[in-house]
Amino acid sequence: MMDLTQRQWLKHAVTHIFEGFEDMRWKKSGSMKIALFILFMFFFAEIAHERLYGFQFYAVYDRTFNIIPYFIKTIVLFMAWTVGNWSVCTILDGEGTMKNIFIYSAYALVPYISQMYINTILSHFLVRDEYIFMQAVEIIGTLWTAILIFSAVKSVHQYTILKTFSALFLTVVSMFIMLALLVLFMALIQQIYIFISTVYMEIVYRIRA
Amino acid sequence: MKLKLKNVFILIFCILILLSNINLLSLNAEPYISYNYDRWGDAVPSQAGYIVKRTVSGNDIGADSFDEPSDIFFDGDKFYVADTGNNRIVSIDSSLENVSEVYDSFKMSDGSLTTLEKPEGVFVSDDIIYIADTQNSRILIVNRDSEVISEITKPDDEIYDNNKTFLPKRVIADKAGNIYSVIENITTGCAMFSPEGKFKGFYGSNRVEPTFKVIRNHFMNIFMSDKKKERRTRTVPTGITGFDIKGDFIFTCTESSDVSADRVKKLNPSGKNIFADKDVVFGDYKPKYDTSYYNIHDSTICDIDISDSGNINCLDFSTGHIFQYDEECRLLFIVGTLAGQAGGFEKPSAVESAGENIYVLDSRKNNITVFTETSFGKTVHKAVELYNTGYYEEALDLWYEVLRRDGNYTYAYNGTSFALLRKGDYKNSMKYAKMAGNSELYNKAFEEYRSVFLKENSGKIFIAVTAGIVVTVLRKIRKRRKRRS
Numbered sequence: 001m002m003d004l005t006q007r008q009w010l011k012h013a014v015t016h017i018f019e020g021f022e023d024m025r026w027k028k029s030g031s032m033k034i035a036l037f038i039l040f041m042f043f044f045a046e047i048a049h050e051r052l053y054g055f056q057f058y059a060v061y062d063r064t065f066n067i068i069p070y071f072i073k074t075i076v077l078f079m080a081w082t083v084g085n086w087s088v089c090t091i092l093d094g095e096g097t098m099k100n101i102f103i104y105s106a107y108a109l110v111p112y113i114s115q116m117y118i119n120t121i122l123s124h125f126l127v128r129d130e131y132i133f134m135q136a137v138e139i140i141g142t143l144w145t146a147i148l149i150f151s152a153v154k155s156v157h158q159y160t161i162l163k164t165f166s167a168l169f170l171t172v173v174s175m176f177i178m179l180a181l182l183v184l185f186m187a188l189i190q191q192i193y194i195f196i197s198t199v200y201m202e203i204v205y206r207i208r209a
Numbered sequence: 210m211k212l213k214l215k216n217v218f219i220l221i222f223c224i225l226i227l228l229s230n231i232n233l234l235s236l237n238a239e240p241y242i243s244y245n246y247d248r249w250g251d252a253v254p255s256q257a258g259y260i261v262k263r264t265v266s267g268n269d270i271g272a273d274s275f276d277e278p279s280d281i282f283f284d285g286d287k288f289y290v291a292d293t294g295n296n297r298i299v300s301i302d303s304s305l306e307n308v309s310e311v312y313d314s315f316k317m318s319d320g321s322l323t324t325l326e327k328p329e330g331v332f333v334s335d336d337i338i339y340i341a342d343t344q345n346s347r348i349l350i351v352n353r354d355s356e357v358i359s360e361i362t363k364p365d366d367e368i369y370d371n372n373k374t375f376l377p378k379r380v381i382a383d384k385a386g387n388i389y390s391v392i393e394n395i396t397t398g399c400a401m402f403s404p405e406g407k408f409k410g411f412y413g414s415n416r417v418e419p420t421f422k423v424i425r426n427h428f429m430n431i432f433m434s435d436k437k438k439e440r441r442t443r444t445v446p447t448g449i450t451g452f453d454i455k456g457d458f459i460f461t462c463t464e465s466s467d468v469s470a471d472r473v474k475k476l477n478p479s480g481k482n483i484f485a486d487k488d489v490v491f492g493d494y495k496p497k498y499d500t501s502y503y504n505i506h507d508s509t510i511c512d513i514d515i516s517d518s519g520n521i522n523c524l525d526f527s528t529g530h531i532f533q534y535d536e537e538c539r540l541l542f543i544v545g546t547l548a549g550q551a552g553g554f555e556k557p558s559a560v561e562s563a564g565e566n567i568y569v570l571d572s573r574k575n576n577i578t579v580f581t582e583t584s585f586g587k588t589v590h591k592a593v594e595l596y597n598t599g600y601y602e603e604a605l606d607l608w609y610e611v612l613r614r615d616g617n618y619t620y621a622y623n624g625t626s627f628a629l630l631r632k633g634d635y636k637n638s639m640k641y642a643k644m645a646g647n648s649e650l651y652n653k654a655f656e657e658y659r660s661v662f663l664k665e666n667s668g669k670i671f672i673a674v675t676a677g678i679v680v681t682v683l684r685k686i687r688k689r690r691k692r693r694s
Contacts, residue, residue, distance in 0.1 A: 055643055055648055056651050056652035057652075058648055059248075059646045059648045061249055063251075127652055127655060127656040127659070128649075128652045129656075
């Protein structure tokens, strides 16, 4: 039973929102390649959603383009999620490895990413009065992904429902902690950089004098 | 030989072109580069809508030189300058060539003479001159023969705080003869008087903008004793600093630079601001950094004038710009700067317009600068007038002309797009709406374009959709058969 190819597994996991990930775990399936591809598509979806949207909905400031914010909004955020979830669930007796968390979470993102592409295309065919259709697509895609994320975390760590909720909450907290540490680290690096550059300038001046 | 002669001719021709170009360059006498805002709100160089024509000082017109003049008014026939330092009102003919009368002393009804003391405002309507006689704390209403008709002094009214001084700075009168006056240090609006000079209350006060500081102070006040409250700065609205009247509407402006609310208002007779829900920043979008003086200039609009065609000229005191808006508050032109040359100001104090000219009074240079419309400005004004009165299609050719001369002029793209939308050329309307950055207009044009497209191609679309459905159904059936077999 359940002799599916990797692509069929993806379809199975996304369409069977409660059982899909359990089945996947049971069969020890899930492909890193597909997960990376999804993450890549997520990155492009974010850019397309921002830059290629129909002009009737909003006029984007297209004089400059900076790729860093999109990179942070998608790939960095997703990596932070993976690391955060892994570090929290290792303490909370979770069974998932970092690799599995990465794959399962990426699979769970599929509806959200599709929603972004669908809306970007729809925005070129609809007018403002019909925005409600796009809103419906957005809400459905987002809710679907939310449920999938929940079910992914639940099955990858073999948690109960209550424990999953607390794990999700703690993951978000850990992401914030990571952010705070990052800011602290940056500030420290800056201080060191200033210190070194001042010493260097001092030496240069003294040599010249 | 023939070839050589040709070369010589070409050389002469080139030199002539060069020389004529140099001449053209030297014609551009303004000490600034005229600019406008593009669709993203960034400043870009643009064609000048006005150029400086000349400057007029007191000596040029045959009166003694002005001393810190602070107000200028044109009644359709003559100019009136409130020459504050010389305690007089100077009236000049409409071409600003000769002085026609100097008013400095007036006959009271009992026969005694009275003089002015630092008058800062003047207004004329129906041969009656209204003078804000500031340091005498009164508004004088006189006729052209220098006879005082009436005099308004500090109102003895419970609405008017008795501890406050009465220093009228600007004065206007409406058609019914009601008199409005801007009074220094009064933040509750301008004082309104009946034609007989009776105080009727305040009119058109500004709102307090809910900045962070104001909100914080409000919450802090809850926990404070009354004694402590007294010592704190109070939140009061900004006072009105200049105004103008056009028809039934009074336009006011406030000099304060740190608020954006109520910088420019258009008040209807009941005192309601018509521009209140307009999302416009009057003045520069971003404060300007002055590299020669190392300071930042926020726009402080100190005087306002409405031209005959309804355009709003706002004089910015801190940057020396005159921002001209049309009656719907769309920015048309930015004129002037702070400079010593003609076309620049040192301390601009009042702005007035007549026909195609804008007049700016400078109270440190003690002169009047006359700006006149360029042919580009004329085209824009004509197009805007047609556009605002509803003749969108008639304005189309003018908009094309404007765009041919200045491709950065955003307003023209809007106008073109709207005209094309009215004409039914939806595709080009979409194109121009996109260039104007107006997504709402684009939405309208796109809706029409789409419905036309669907109507024309409904047959093809229907066929394509049915064909698609048939093909998929057939494929599914074939798949099922394969599985069974």
